[in-house]
Amino acid sequence: MLVPQPHIAPFFPPHRTLMGPGPSDVYPSVLAAGAKPTLGHLDPLFVGMMDEVKTLLQYAFQTKNEMTLAVSAPGSAGMEACFVNLVEPGEKVIVCRNGVFGERMRQNVERIGAVAVLVDNEWGKPVDVSAVEAALQAHPDAKFLAFVHAETSTGARSDAKTLCALAKKSGLLTIVDAVTSLGGIELRVDEWGIDAIYSGSQKCLSCVPGLSPLSFSPAAVEKIKARKTPVQSWFLDQTLVMAYWGNASGAKRSYHHTAPVNALYALHEALRLLAIEGLENAWARHAAMHELLRDGLEKLGIEFVVDAEYRLPQLNAVHIPAGVDDAAVRSRLLADYNIEIGAGLGALAGKAWRIGLMGYAARRENIALLLNALSEVLGQ
Amino acid sequence: MLVPQPHIAPFFPPHRTLMGPGPSDVYPSVLAAGAKPTLGHLDPLFVGMMDEVKTLLQYAFQTKNEMTLAVSAPGSAGMEACFVNLVEPGEKVIVCRNGVFGERMRQNVERIGAVAVLVDNEWGKPVDVSAVEAALQAHPDAKFLAFVHAETSTGARSDAKTLCALAKKSGLLTIVDAVTSLGGIELRVDEWGIDAIYSGSQKCLSCVPGLSPLSFSPAAVEKIKARKTPVQSWFLDQTLVMAYWGNASGAKRSYHHTAPVNALYALHEALRLLAIEGLENAWARHAAMHELLRDGLEKLGIEFVVDAEYRLPQLNAVHIPAGVDDAAVRSRLLADYNIEIGAGLGALAGKAWRIGLMGYAARRENIALLLNALSEVLGQ
Structure with a gap:
């Protein structure tokens, strides 16, 4: 055969907590x-x-x-x-x-x-x-x-x-x-x-x-x-x-x-x-979880990109604090805590993080985990 | 809400043996x-x-x-x-x-x-x-x-x-x-x-x-x-x-x-x-399984659409025997034996069945099951 048999092991992905811009945590x-x-x-x-x-x-x-x-x-x-x-x-x-x-x-x-x-x-x-x-x-x-x-x-x-x-x-x-x-x-x-x-x-x-x-x-x-x-x-x-x-x-x-x-x-x-949850309940849950996350982020001194009036509860774009290494923080969250948050895209690349609270990911335990991990990684 | 909550139960598909034109049995x-x-x-x-x-x-x-x-x-x-x-x-x-x-x-x-x-x-x-x-x-x-x-x-x-x-x-x-x-x-x-x-x-x-x-x-x-x-x-x-x-x-x-x-x-x-199987082994397996199926179908008096020289081992198009009700046979195979075979498509609609032996479906036990079921359904 021109191309010989490759020897590749089965793939076993770790269990990440997906709090980026999607895919979100799957039920x-x-x-x-x-x-x-x-x-x-x-x-x-x-x-x-x-x-x-x-x-x-x-x-x-x-x-x-x-x-x-x-x-x-x-x-x-x-x-x-x-x-x-x-x-x-x-x-x-x-x-x-x-x-x-x-x-x-x-x-x-x-x-x-x-x-x-x-x-x-x-x-x-x-x-x-x-x-x-x-x-x-x-x-x-x-x-x-x-x-x-x-x-x-x-x-x-x-x-x-x-x-x-x-x-x-x-x-x-x-x-x-x-x-x-x-x-x-x-x-x-x-x-x-x-x-x-x-x-x-x-x-x-x-x-x-x-x-x-x-x-x-x-x-x-x-x-x-x-x-x-x-x-x-x-x-x-x-x-x-x-x-x-x-x-x-x-x-x-x-x-x-x-x-x-x-x-x-x-x-x-x-x-x-x-x-089963009901659409209006799902909307309300996203809003409530967003408020929890927002309060926690603000305590860490992290500011939002979007004015409160127009903010998406499910996609929280925040400014990367001055002096913080964007990629290093995201890599540590991923490597040490199995948490994925999103990088900035387009005009916000390198300037913002995108923290998703989407569907099954919009849970109190995810927010507690992320806030604690972020606090540790940022050395606060 | 304009559209009220639907009440829909979880979906539990039965285990079919997929011997149509694809999808095939998944490993x-x-x-x-x-x-x-x-x-x-x-x-x-x-x-x-x-x-x-x-x-x-x-x-x-x-x-x-x-x-x-x-x-x-x-x-x-x-x-x-x-x-x-x-x-x-x-x-x-x-x-x-x-x-x-x-x-x-x-x-x-x-x-x-x-x-x-x-x-x-x-x-x-x-x-x-x-x-x-x-x-x-x-x-x-x-x-x-x-x-x-x-x-x-x-x-x-x-x-x-x-x-x-x-x-x-x-x-x-x-x-x-x-x-x-x-x-x-x-x-x-x-x-x-x-x-x-x-x-x-x-x-x-x-x-x-x-x-x-x-x-x-x-x-x-x-x-x-x-x-x-x-x-x-x-x-x-x-x-x-x-x-x-x-x-x-x-x-x-x-x-x-x-x-x-x-x-x-x-x-x-x-x-x-x-x-792991090796490409050439997979090709040989498809060919061998096709021969088994062919021999069995011929014993049932079923003829192939394509000349032997050009036949695909993985997709066996056969003429529906005269007087046999196409849809009734396929429905009985599905309902009574959980076997799917394919209908004819385009110019062959109503005239042929397409029996797939693809990948994981190309196994001796599938052929034995299909030949027996087909024989029973055709009343032979």
Whole structure:
């Protein structure tokens, strides 16, 4: 053989406490669910479970949208699914950019051959509603407003309800990134009038990474049906995908791609746990745990990047104290305490830490552990 | 709440014996690996494991290609990754179509705005080498030859070695679908001169579904670097992905998307088992198990769709005996024996069954069980 047999030992990961920007700590029963025996992707029992995943996602998103499912790939594929299905070449999209993921939206728009009108905001600030209003007035031909509800790169929450109302008033469809918000803070897809939304399995749902919950409103579906050009991605073409995920009438499933069966078992379980806890209770828990963490961090003299009003409870971006070695602290937390916190991303690289309190990670014992470890590592 | 809490019980799938076109039976230690504690996607221990996955994939593909990795999505995304990275709008691709997956290649080419020159073959036959030769002569401006090594929809094996040699002679790059072939039949990427190849985790690797092993030759990488237009997919842009998967120099990983950490644990274990068995032994086992199954099916009077010379040992397409109710037989196998076999796809829908002997499913006990069950269900 040209390439000889490699000799590689089994991999045994340690048990980390995941308090970065995601993946978050996965619920034990979610990990166990993912290891259940694999079924065929057309097995009637599996298809029944997919129906339940859809029902659970409709609850998590607070939507009655028929087109609600999980994309068989991570959140960045969910983002791309929204843009490539809805936006056609030449169309104009107002893209709000206040962090890494708004910038990624721009790249998605431009790779379609569509036009991104940028509304730029300082990192760490929410999307500026009045700047969006101005953009809407300046671009009456724009068809979409796209923004990030919870910017994972900065920890800032934008006012999705107000932004969507503005877009509606001007007749635009809305595309919303809820990767870090779903399950962690208030999010009401139908009441707020969100037309296309995507999230990730590995944030406040505390599921294994690799899936992207997604939902399209009836108006978004109409837009897709009225397309003049084919969707540029075959894999992400949601009209094909829906023939597999099926619809309310219980129509027969047709094969599109092989679903990630075991990851969907895990998502089913994670969404089930969210439904058992109750969405509002989950939101309240994230808020309460954030306050505990905030109080502890402030005692250590650590300051937040984002103003209190716009802070995400589930993603706490804090300034690295002066004179502290960013990488050394994170390495010690990881090596000595098995705690992962996140580095800064983009404009905040080297300047901030991102401390996640997402889903199963948003627990009192995690906060106690982190505060104590951080205090020791910082020598306080 | 607009959408009230659903009450949904935990999902407990039965243990099926998966002898369809994939997913195949997953090795128990692979399921267990996928349930190990989740690490962050930038955790040094996880990054080290990814390096091992790359080494193991290079062995499985028999390639020294640096750009060898697993796409974070199913095989159809791996297919799309090959086409959207390599092929630019207006370029000509000779696409061999002898089943569902050749047709899907055409759709990928056309959604790029490139030109597909079709070489059509009867379903159940291998790609016709002389027809490809004629197409190469008729289209001297073609830049790529694309074909399916092992057609999952028909069970036919094409002569990848000869087809690649022809393409090389005419200066074309080759794009090869190895979704069903990797690990099941002889496949030598470097020796045969394959430039871009993709596979799936859920076939002869017997891993959970959801990942797509992929490899690009240095010539393919050069082609990507010389692109005049951006890759239309952000998620599948392999130049961005490689900044995360890294390279031989051990350069620092940069974030692209959140890797499906637990699925990659599973792939690591599945590839490890393949390396322990040895590629040539795995190929020989698939061949031997196929002969056992063939002998048993022939005793039941069941005939193969594909001529013996071109049959895939891992995917046995057989004619449904006259007067037999297709769906009823498959339903009884599933309900009474927990055995899944595959229905016909595309032109073979309702006319053929597809019996998989892939990876861990290619075992003597599975064949004994299936032959006995089939005999009972057919009333013989």
